[in-house]
Amino acid sequence: MNITVIGTGYVGLVSGVCYAELGHQVYCVDKDAEKIELLLSGGIPIYEPGLGEMSCTNMEAGRLRFTTDLSGAVADAELVIIAVGTPSLPSGEADLRFVDAAVREIGAAMNGYKVVCVKSTVPVGTNDRVRELLSELYEGPFDIASLPEFLREGTAIRDTLAPDRIIIGTDSQRASKLLSGLHEPLNTRILITDIRSAEMIKYASNAFLATKISFINEIANICEKVKADVTEVAKGMGLDTRIGPSFLGAGIGYGGSCFPKDTTALIQIAGNVHYDFKLLKSVVEVNKEQRYSVISKLHQALGSLEGRTIALWGLAFKPETDDVREAPALEIVDRLIQLGATPKVYDPVAMDNFRRLRNHPGIQWCSSALEAAKDSDALCLLTEWRQFKEINLAEVKAAMSGTVLIDGRNAFSEQQVSGLGFGYYPVGRPSLQEPFEIPEVV
Structure with a gap:
């Protein structure tokens, strides 16, 4: 053909x-x-x-x-x-x-x-x-x-x-x-x-997947308060064939070129025919708020972020892509700079694309994960690239000046981080706050 x-x-x-x-x-x-x-x-x-x-x-x-x-x-x-x-x-x-x-x-x-x-x-x-x-x-x-x-x-x-x-x-x-x-x-x-149903199938599919993500993130936030483990909850939910295990990974929200665009477009499509899509509006709102959970955890661990150096691992909205459109890292970097912190950023492939959108003089651009961690008060994992999940965390801890590790994608297990002296903050799982001292800002 x-x-x-x-x-x-x-x-x-x-x-x-x-x-x-x-x-x-x-x-x-x-x-x-x-x-x-x-x-x-x-x-x-x-x-x-x-x-x-x-x-x-x-x-x-x-x-x-x-x-x-x-x-x-x-x-x-x-x-x-x-x-x-x-x-x-x-x-x-x-x-x-x-x-x-x-x-x-x-x-x-x-x-x-x-x-x-x-x-x-x-x-x-x-x-x-x-x-x-x-x-x-x-x-x-x-x-x-x-x-x-x-x-x-x-x-x-x-x-x-x-x-x-x-x-x-x-x-x-x-x-x-x-x-x-x-x-x-x-x-x-x-x-x-028919043609119109095919057009709607695409929007309905992406909106439903976005809903699953926002739902499990809401469950994760509750799990943190009641000391449950969202990974176990998601596993149990996913065994139900009516639900399935996909898109039940708690984290800091969805991004990219599709879910944000398609959910807002479907809300507008509904509005154009005088239908108030309340559920999907809530999905979008939950997603916006979820990415700021990283900032909340930094405040919980460090108090004021003024003068702090914060390492960020991952800028793309997901692994195996250089796409940073609607990536949580965009708003997290903006907020850190507003709060007086210095973001040290690294991503295996998305650095150039991110720099085109956020070429702020307050950002430190790093050539490796370890360089980003060096002398940082806290480290935040934002994209679950394999190289981050497989890194030697003992070396990372030794390179840092602080001890705070915020795992925004639940990439690490408690076994990986325990005994290393981290104050470990995952999403929807119990934090691991081993005895540590918050370094003074110099």
Whole structure:
């Protein structure tokens, strides 16, 4: 099949490379000439394990091409996939400017029957809007389909090639047959539904997962007060097949490009039809407050943070990605600086992206986890990278001037930290406050 994917962000690039891996002829299109040059040279503009190697392999095989020429790529395609960004507007609604611009260019380039799919996360009714725009520009036959994505950064290739399900929203048997055939080799469940339901499935799925995260974080906060262990509670909950174990890891809240954007967008979608989505509003509020639990624990351990040096391990919103959009570390760093503390920060891959958003003179940028810990009054783990979980904590303790370890992702067990002299503060688990002294601020 000849496929054109418009947009080379996380979704578009991963999708295009994986379709080529399945044996299709794929054009990936982007307006950013520098990004296309990077991709043509074998580079990858995002951090996603395995993506660079797969891209190069398929370029060498002649199945994958990158271009800025949307018209030429659309003319050759049977299937056109829109995977451009839909960032949040100040109101929380999705910004559809990039979708509209892509549709107008597609319409101008149409030269025969094609299926135009929207893979971008868009509000319910957007595909109807796409159909209307295309009809104004092209009088020939075409079909529209909603093809929502369910990729997770860090595991995006696996999620594309071994998905839980494929959702296809279309009112055309011809489009349904083509898209079912495209995804049949993935050997997964394929649900064919109407277009508006497919659009809603994406938002409903992300909103439900965000709800699970905020729920377990609320349970964690109660566990701290009643001296229960949220990890045991989550384990017991997860054994119930109606609940399941996924997304029950307590921590400092969700971030990234999807959950924050999609929850606020769904609240706006509900509001536009005069429905007050009270539950989801609470989910968002809980998540905002949860990241500041790190600050509360620092106050509990150190009192005033004025003049303190605080090490932060992890800036990306999750491991195995360089994405810092809506990462808890952003607000935590801001708050530390407001309180007069000096953040010493380190992340294995997200340093440059974080610096672009927070290039504050009060931040100390470190080249290793141990450098960040050196001479710090407290250490806060914000992203559970493997290298942090496997580090020698005795060496870390020896490098620090203080003794406070705040584990914002429950990456360490009590056995790992006991006997080392830490004042250990996890999330939703009993703290381990071994005898220690709070160093004076010099």
